[in-house]
Amino acid sequence: MSERNQATHGLTRRAVMSSGLAVAAAAPFAGAAAAASRAIPETWDEDVDVVVIGTGFAGLAAAHEAAKAGASVALLEKMRVPGGNSIISGGVIAAPGSPMQAERGIEDSADALYDDMLAAGLDLNHRALARLVAEKALETVMWSIEELGAEYDGLSHLGGHAVPRSYALAAGSGAGLVVPQLARLEEMGIEPRTRTLLKRLVRDGDGRVKGVEVHEGFSHPDLDSGTPRAIRAARGVVLATGGFGGDPAFRALQDPRLGGELDTTNHPGATSEALREALNIGCVLIQPSWIQLGPWTSPDERGFGMAPTFVQGATASYGLWVATETGERFVNELADRKTRADAIIRTGNRAIAFVDAAGWRKGMGGNAGERRQRMKETGVLMEYDSLDEMAAAHDIPAERLKETVERFNAAVAAGEDEAWGRYLPQDIAPIDEPPFYAVRLAPKIHHTMGGVAIDTEAHALDVSTGEPIPGLFAAGEVTGGVHGASRLGSCAYADCLIFGRIAGRNAAAMEPWS
Amino acid sequence: MSERNQATHGLTRRAVMSSGLAVAAAAPFAGAAAAASRAIPETWDEDVDVVVIGTGFAGLAAAHEAAKAGASVALLEKMRVPGGNSIISGGVIAAPGSPMQAERGIEDSADALYDDMLAAGLDLNHRALARLVAEKALETVMWSIEELGAEYDGLSHLGGHAVPRSYALAAGSGAGLVVPQLARLEEMGIEPRTRTLLKRLVRDGDGRVKGVEVHEGFSHPDLDSGTPRAIRAARGVVLATGGFGGDPAFRALQDPRLGGELDTTNHPGATSEALREALNIGCVLIQPSWIQLGPWTSPDERGFGMAPTFVQGATASYGLWVATETGERFVNELADRKTRADAIIRTGNRAIAFVDAAGWRKGMGGNAGERRQRMKETGVLMEYDSLDEMAAAHDIPAERLKETVERFNAAVAAGEDEAWGRYLPQDIAPIDEPPFYAVRLAPKIHHTMGGVAIDTEAHALDVSTGEPIPGLFAAGEVTGGVHGASRLGSCAYADCLIFGRIAGRNAAAMEPWS
Structure with a gap:
C-alpha cells in the first residue's frame, strides 16, 4: 500500500502496534445485569x-x-x-x-x-x-x-x-x-x-x-x-x-x-x-x-492529569509539537482531536509539545508559577535552558529541531503558517525566550x-x-x-x-x- | 485545515457534498415490529x-x-x-x-x-x-x-x-x-x-x-x-x-x-x-x-449491475482509473474498497476506469464479446478509438491523460508502479491497443x-x-x-x-x- 493510501486510514496498523495501544479479546462484562424481564414490580x-x-x-x-x-x-x-x-x-x-x-x-x-x-x-x-x-x-x-x-x-x-x-x-x-x-x-x-x-x-x-x-x-x-x-x-x-x-x-x-x-x-x-x-x-x-482519544495527555501521569491544560492552552497556540525521531512538526497543533491523536500515534507516541517562556506566560495566565512547580515535581513537565538541551533529553536531532523552530518563527513573522495552516493568534511571537517547557504526548481514551x-x-x-x-x-x-x-x-x-x-x-x- | 490533515479524514465533507451522497434525517423504521414482549406462545x-x-x-x-x-x-x-x-x-x-x-x-x-x-x-x-x-x-x-x-x-x-x-x-x-x-x-x-x-x-x-x-x-x-x-x-x-x-x-x-x-x-x-x-x-x-461502499459500480445502471466485473476484473489489474478533472490517477486501483471508494468520492464522483483492447481480453476472458455488447447497449460501457476521443467524451485534459498513460506504461516496462505501489501481474502490458473501454465510477452501498x-x-x-x-x-x-x-x-x-x-x-x- 502506498504512503498516500496509508494516510487515508488515519491510523495504520503498524502505527497502532508501535504506539503500544492494546489489542483485547472480547470478555464478559463486569457484573451481570439483572436477568432480562420487563415485569412491573x-x-x-x-x-x-x-x-x-x-x-x-x-x-x-x-x-x-x-x-x-x-x-x-x-x-x-x-x-x-x-x-x-x-x-x-x-x-x-x-x-x-x-x-x-x-x-x-x-x-x-x-x-x-x-x-x-x-x-x-x-x-x-x-x-x-x-x-x-x-x-x-x-x-x-x-x-x-x-x-x-x-x-x-x-x-x-x-x-x-x-x-x-x-x-x-x-x-x-x-x-x-x-x-x-x-x-x-x-x-x-x-x-x-x-x-x-x-x-x-x-x-x-x-x-x-x-x-x-x-x-x-x-x-x-x-x-x-x-x-x-x-x-x-x-x-x-x-x-x-x-x-x-x-x-x-x-x-x-x-x-x-x-x-x-x-x-x-x-x-x-x-x-x-x-x-x-x-x-x-x-x-x-x-x-x-x-471512541475519542484526547491528544493532549502525557504518559508521565495517570488519567487526565495536569498536562492537557498546558498542552492545549499553551503549546497548541504559542508552541510546537514535534516528532522526536525527526525533529519536525507532524500535525496542525490546533486540528481536531482525532486528527491530532491519530498523528501522535503514527509517530509511535514519540512526540513532545513545547513552548518558550513567553508562550508559557501567555498560555497559562494567572497562578502559573505554582502550577509549573507542581507539574515539574510530578515529572510531567520538563524545563530546558536551550533547544539543544531539550533535543538531547528527548533524543531529537538538534539541528532539525532548531530548523523547525526557525521555520515556524519565519511563519510567525509572515503572519501565516503555510506548512500546516494553523491559526495564529494576535499575540503570538517567535519561539526564542528560554527556558523551554515540554511535555511528552500519549493519547488517552476521553469520550x-x-x-x-x-x-x-x-x-x-x-x-x-x-x-x-x-x-x-x-x-x-x-x-x-x-x-x-x-x-x-x-x-x-x-x-x-x-x-x-x-x-x-x-x-x-x-x-x-x- | 491543511491538505495533509484532510487526507487523514479519508472522506471530507466537501467531497461528500459534491459527490451527491445524500444526507438524511432520522426517520421511523418501515413497519413497526411487534410490541416488545418476551412471553412464550x-x-x-x-x-x-x-x-x-x-x-x-x-x-x-x-x-x-x-x-x-x-x-x-x-x-x-x-x-x-x-x-x-x-x-x-x-x-x-x-x-x-x-x-x-x-x-x-x-x-x-x-x-x-x-x-x-x-x-x-x-x-x-x-x-x-x-x-x-x-x-x-x-x-x-x-x-x-x-x-x-x-x-x-x-x-x-x-x-x-x-x-x-x-x-x-x-x-x-x-x-x-x-x-x-x-x-x-x-x-x-x-x-x-x-x-x-x-x-x-x-x-x-x-x-x-x-x-x-x-x-x-x-x-x-x-x-x-x-x-x-x-x-x-x-x-x-x-x-x-x-x-x-x-x-x-x-x-x-x-x-x-x-x-x-x-x-x-x-x-x-x-x-x-x-x-x-x-x-x-x-x-x-x-x-x-x-458501511461499505463498493468502488467499482457505475452511475449509468441501477444496483450492482455489470460494471463491477469489468472495473475490478479488467481495469484494476490491466488499466487505469483517472479523475476526469485532472486526467491523473488518484488511487492504487487495487487498494481495498474503502480506500478506493473514498478516493472516488473525493473526485466528486468524476472519475473513469478504462482499459485497452488487450486489457479487455486478459481481464474479461471467455464470452467477453457478448458481455461487451450487452454493456454497450445499456450505456454502461463506452468504447473509444483513441485516448483523445475518450478524453473529449469525458472532458478530460487530453495531454495530461496521455502523459498519465505514458507514465504508467513506463512503470510497466520497469516492472514497478512507484507512484501508487500497485501489484503488477505477470501478463501486464503497456496500455496502447485501441479500442479503449471505459466505465464511469460512482460508489454504491455494498456491505x-x-x-x-x-x-x-x-x-x-x-x-x-x-x-x-x-x-x-x-x-x-x-x-x-x-x-x-x-x-x-x-x-x-x-x-x-x-x-x-x-x-x-x-x-x-x-x-x-x-
Missing part, C-alpha cells in the same frame, strides 16, 4: 414525577428544569460523589458570537461552529442534533451565568475550532459549573442520592418506561452490592449516565485496539452497565465504535461518541419502531449522534446542558400514568 | 430441532450442517426466492495457499490474508473471528468443491489482497454456490420456506431462545402481511438474515450521509427488521456505522460491517452479560467484527460459510429444552 418503594439517573452536567440540568416545572425529582448517582466526568473536565464551553469574542474583534456564528462540528465529526453527525447544539450554545452559556452564577474568565482556542470561541470557567475545571448546579438544586430542595445504582429500567408491556429498580448503598464497582429499591416515575425517566470510556470490555467490543489497560481521562464510574440496560429495554445503539439514539426533544428512540419510547429521555454522553466521529473540545458542555434541560422539561411535561 | 404450531432464518450462504450452510448432524430443520426465507445478497454477489472466494496459486507460482498463506483483512479493516476487526476466517478459508473452498460440487474456473485479484488469491466460480456469480447448496439440501429433504418473515425471536425468562414467531405468506415489504405462526426450536435458532444495506432509515441512523435514495448493490430485502428484533431481545450491536456480536462458536452474545445467549447463533452479514472497518472482496463467502457451518453444528448439538 409488585410494589413501588417510592413515587416521584421524574427520575434522573446521573449527576454530570446533563443530569443536573435535567433535574433543574424538571424541578423548575414543578415536578418532584429523584436524582440518582451511583458513585460516592456527584459530578461524573463533568466535574473533572477541562472547564471550557463553546459560545459562538459571544461578548468576549466581540471585545477581541473575533467574528463568529452558530453556523461556523456547526461547520466545525461536522468537519471534526467526519460528517457522521446527526444534523438536527448538531444544529441544535450549535444554535443554543451561546444562550446556554448566558443561562449558566444568569441562572447559575457561573463565572468565566477567559476565551480559549480549542482544536478544530476555526477561532477562539470557548468560555473558560474561572475555576479551571468543570467543577466551576457542577458546584453552582448543585447549589441551585439544593435551593430547590433536591440533593443527589449517591451510591444509588441503576439496575433496571422498568418498561411495561404497553411500551412506556414507568420507573427504575436501583440498589441503594452501592459500592463501586461491585454491581451486586447494595439494597434493592423500586422507584415509580409517574412522568418520566431521564438517562444521563455518561459514556463508557472507563469500560475496557465494552470498548474492546466496539474497537478492539482500545481494550485492556489503556489509560483513560475518565473517572472510574464511566462504565457501560446503564447504557446496556437501556439497550436491553429497546433503545437503539448508534455509532459506538467512534465515547456513540450511544442511544435520540431526537431533538431528547426522546430515546425505540429499536423496533424508530419512534420515541414513552417516558424515557436521554441526554449527554450516553447518547450518540451529536458529535459524529469525533467531538470538538468544549462542545460536551453545550451538548449536556442543552439536551439535559430539554429532557428535564419534557419528562416533567408528560402525563402521569396510572 | 401459548401453543406452538410446529416443532423442530433447529430454525434457520435466511437463505444466503450462511443460512444454507447452517441448515446443511444441522441436518447432517441429524437435526430436523426449518429453513425460513422472507423473500419469494432464496439466496439473498449471496446469489447476486460477484462469485469469488478467498483461498490463500491454494492449488491454483501454486500453479502460477504465487506464494500465499492464511497469515498473509489475515494481515490484509486487518489492514483493510483499520484494525477494528475482532482478532479471533478474523483469524478463524483466514485460517479456514482454503479448506472451506475445498469443502465447497468436495461436498457441494462447486466449480471454479479462475483466480482473481481483488482490491486490498496482496496477491491474486480468490477462486472465481465458473457461474460468474454467487449462484454458482447457492444453487449447489440448495441442491444438497434438497437431497437431505430440506427446502427453503419462502415468504416467511421473522416477527419475533422468542426468548424465555430463563434467557434461552426457544423458537420464533413468523408470518407465512409475507409479501415484501409489508411487514404486517402474512399469517402468524409459532415455530418451536427444541435445540436452537440460527440468525443468518444478512445486512441492512437496503435499509435507508437504519443506515442513516448509523451514517447520516448514507440514507435517502442512495443506490445500493443489495437486493430489496436487505433491511434491518431481523437485526433490530435480535437487538430487542438482548443481542449486542457492534460497529454499525462502518454493512456492523451487526450482532458473536464468539468463535457463533454464539450470539448478550448485552447484559457479554456471555452467549443460550439457543441463539448468528452468522454472516448480520454479525459484526470479522471485517472491522471495511471488508475485503471475496471474504464474505468465507465468513458466511465458516460461521454458518459452525452455527448449524452448534445449534444441532444443543440439549433440547422441555
Whole structure:
C-alpha cells in the first residue's frame, strides 16, 4: 500500500502496534445485569414525577428544569460523589458570537461552529442534533451565568475550532459549573442520592418506561452490592449516565485496539452497565465504535492529569509539537482531536509539545508559577535552558529541531503558517525566550461518541419502531449522534446542558400514568 | 485545515457534498415490529430441532450442517426466492495457499490474508473471528468443491489482497454456490420456506431462545402481511438474515450521509427488521456505522449491475482509473474498497476506469464479446478509438491523460508502479491497443460491517452479560467484527460459510429444552 493510501486510514496498523495501544479479546462484562424481564414490580418503594439517573452536567440540568416545572425529582448517582466526568473536565464551553469574542474583534456564528462540528465529526453527525447544539450554545452559556452564577474568565482556542470561541470557567475545571448546579438544586430542595445504582429500567408491556429498580448503598464497582429499591416515575425517566470510556470490555467490543489497560481521562464510574440496560429495554445503539482519544495527555501521569491544560492552552497556540525521531512538526497543533491523536500515534507516541517562556506566560495566565512547580515535581513537565538541551533529553536531532523552530518563527513573522495552516493568534511571537517547557504526548481514551439514539426533544428512540419510547429521555454522553466521529473540545458542555434541560422539561411535561 | 490533515479524514465533507451522497434525517423504521414482549406462545404450531432464518450462504450452510448432524430443520426465507445478497454477489472466494496459486507460482498463506483483512479493516476487526476466517478459508473452498460440487474456473485479484488469491466460480456469480447448496439440501429433504418473515425471536425468562414467531405468506415489504405462526426450536435458532444495506432509515441512523435514495448493490430485502428484533431481545450491536461502499459500480445502471466485473476484473489489474478533472490517477486501483471508494468520492464522483483492447481480453476472458455488447447497449460501457476521443467524451485534459498513460506504461516496462505501489501481474502490458473501454465510477452501498456480536462458536452474545445467549447463533452479514472497518472482496463467502457451518453444528448439538 502506498504512503498516500496509508494516510487515508488515519491510523495504520503498524502505527497502532508501535504506539503500544492494546489489542483485547472480547470478555464478559463486569457484573451481570439483572436477568432480562420487563415485569412491573409488585410494589413501588417510592413515587416521584421524574427520575434522573446521573449527576454530570446533563443530569443536573435535567433535574433543574424538571424541578423548575414543578415536578418532584429523584436524582440518582451511583458513585460516592456527584459530578461524573463533568466535574473533572477541562472547564471550557463553546459560545459562538459571544461578548468576549466581540471585545477581541473575533467574528463568529452558530453556523461556523456547526461547520466545525461536522468537519471534526467526519460528517457522521446527526444534523438536527448538531444544529441544535450549535444554535443554543451561546444562550446556554448566558443561562449558566444568569441562572447559575457561573463565572468565566477567559476565551480559549480549542482544536478544530476555526477561532477562539470557548468560555473558560474561572475555576479551571468543570467543577466551576457542577458546584453552582448543585447549589441551585439544593435551593430547590433536591440533593443527589449517591451510591444509588441503576439496575433496571422498568418498561411495561404497553411500551412506556414507568420507573427504575436501583440498589441503594452501592459500592463501586461491585454491581451486586447494595439494597434493592423500586422507584415509580409517574412522568418520566431521564438517562444521563455518561459514556463508557472507563469500560475496557465494552470498548474492546466496539474497537478492539482500545481494550485492556489503556489509560483513560475518565473517572472510574464511566462504565457501560446503564447504557446496556437501556439497550436491553429497546433503545437503539448508534455509532459506538467512534471512541475519542484526547491528544493532549502525557504518559508521565495517570488519567487526565495536569498536562492537557498546558498542552492545549499553551503549546497548541504559542508552541510546537514535534516528532522526536525527526525533529519536525507532524500535525496542525490546533486540528481536531482525532486528527491530532491519530498523528501522535503514527509517530509511535514519540512526540513532545513545547513552548518558550513567553508562550508559557501567555498560555497559562494567572497562578502559573505554582502550577509549573507542581507539574515539574510530578515529572510531567520538563524545563530546558536551550533547544539543544531539550533535543538531547528527548533524543531529537538538534539541528532539525532548531530548523523547525526557525521555520515556524519565519511563519510567525509572515503572519501565516503555510506548512500546516494553523491559526495564529494576535499575540503570538517567535519561539526564542528560554527556558523551554515540554511535555511528552500519549493519547488517552476521553469520550465515547456513540450511544442511544435520540431526537431533538431528547426522546430515546425505540429499536423496533424508530419512534420515541414513552417516558424515557436521554441526554449527554450516553447518547450518540451529536458529535459524529469525533467531538470538538468544549462542545460536551453545550451538548449536556442543552439536551439535559430539554429532557428535564419534557419528562416533567408528560402525563402521569396510572 | 491543511491538505495533509484532510487526507487523514479519508472522506471530507466537501467531497461528500459534491459527490451527491445524500444526507438524511432520522426517520421511523418501515413497519413497526411487534410490541416488545418476551412471553412464550401459548401453543406452538410446529416443532423442530433447529430454525434457520435466511437463505444466503450462511443460512444454507447452517441448515446443511444441522441436518447432517441429524437435526430436523426449518429453513425460513422472507423473500419469494432464496439466496439473498449471496446469489447476486460477484462469485469469488478467498483461498490463500491454494492449488491454483501454486500453479502460477504465487506464494500465499492464511497469515498473509489475515494481515490484509486487518489492514483493510483499520484494525477494528475482532482478532479471533478474523483469524478463524483466514485460517479456514482454503479448506472451506475445498469443502465447497468436495461436498457441494462447486466449480471454479479462475483466480482473481481483488482490491486490498496482496496477491491474486480468490477462486472465481465458473457461474460468474454467487449462484454458482447457492444453487449447489440448495441442491444438497434438497437431497437431505430440506427446502427453503419462502415468504416467511421473522416477527419475533422468542426468548424465555430463563434467557434461552426457544423458537420464533413468523408470518407465512409475507409479501415484501409489508411487514404486517402474512399469517402468524409459532415455530418451536427444541435445540436452537440460527440468525443468518444478512445486512441492512437496503435499509435507508437504519443506515442513516448509523451514517447520516448514507440514507435517502442512495443506490445500493443489495437486493430489496436487505433491511434491518431481523437485526433490530435480535437487538430487542438482548443481542449486542457492534460497529454499525462502518458501511461499505463498493468502488467499482457505475452511475449509468441501477444496483450492482455489470460494471463491477469489468472495473475490478479488467481495469484494476490491466488499466487505469483517472479523475476526469485532472486526467491523473488518484488511487492504487487495487487498494481495498474503502480506500478506493473514498478516493472516488473525493473526485466528486468524476472519475473513469478504462482499459485497452488487450486489457479487455486478459481481464474479461471467455464470452467477453457478448458481455461487451450487452454493456454497450445499456450505456454502461463506452468504447473509444483513441485516448483523445475518450478524453473529449469525458472532458478530460487530453495531454495530461496521455502523459498519465505514458507514465504508467513506463512503470510497466520497469516492472514497478512507484507512484501508487500497485501489484503488477505477470501478463501486464503497456496500455496502447485501441479500442479503449471505459466505465464511469460512482460508489454504491455494498456491505454493512456492523451487526450482532458473536464468539468463535457463533454464539450470539448478550448485552447484559457479554456471555452467549443460550439457543441463539448468528452468522454472516448480520454479525459484526470479522471485517472491522471495511471488508475485503471475496471474504464474505468465507465468513458466511465458516460461521454458518459452525452455527448449524452448534445449534444441532444443543440439549433440547422441555
